[in-house]
Amino acid sequence: GQQVMQIPQYQHVQEGEDFTTYCNSSTTLSNIQWYKQRPGGHPVFLIQLVKSGEVKKQKRLTFQFGEAKKNSSLHITATQTTDVGTYFCAGPQGGKLIFGQGTELSVKP
């Protein structure tokens, strides 16, 4: 079936530490999207990757799309308390956008 899996489900880090969340699809994806949901908020689109092996950066966030276009990662360098929230990946499968379960990041100051 159509699946987009994310790990870990939760991650607790000390402020200043790095953080990575991984996303794996059961099928090859035409693109991968990443969203962030702040506590008490709603998911907000961050970025879309389209090309095999693509790497994009947004300040301290680095997004990668795997060579086989079946996996992706989001890496945050030197986390800050403003990075707190749940990060979702999503990919089109079967004509729909399938969301991963999300990784909840908490940052201890």
Add this chain to the structure above:
Amino acid sequence: ETGVTQTPRHLVMGMTNKKSLKCEQHLGHNAMYWYKQSAKKPLELMFVYSLEERVENNSVPSRFSPECPNSSHLFLHLHTLQPEDSALYLCASSQRVSDTQYFGPGTRLTVL
């Protein structure tokens, strides 16, 4: 961000009440969605509309009834809900069904 609006933002209802959630998108999109998000759980897709036609209904109980009168508006009619239906209900829209989605702020629903 005011591309997708939802009302009300908070709703408390009894199990015998009837209420409706409203979503409006100002982005000119053709697809709209309802999601349920319970505490510490992932997004659960409930309904998908494309060009005002329902294209997805993920085994949602009949006490939830969607309505899409036009491509800019989406409603979720609620009746005889259960306490376990308490959750954040999110509306989203996209240009096409598999495209990037833009979410509204959600309605926090509590069923007593």
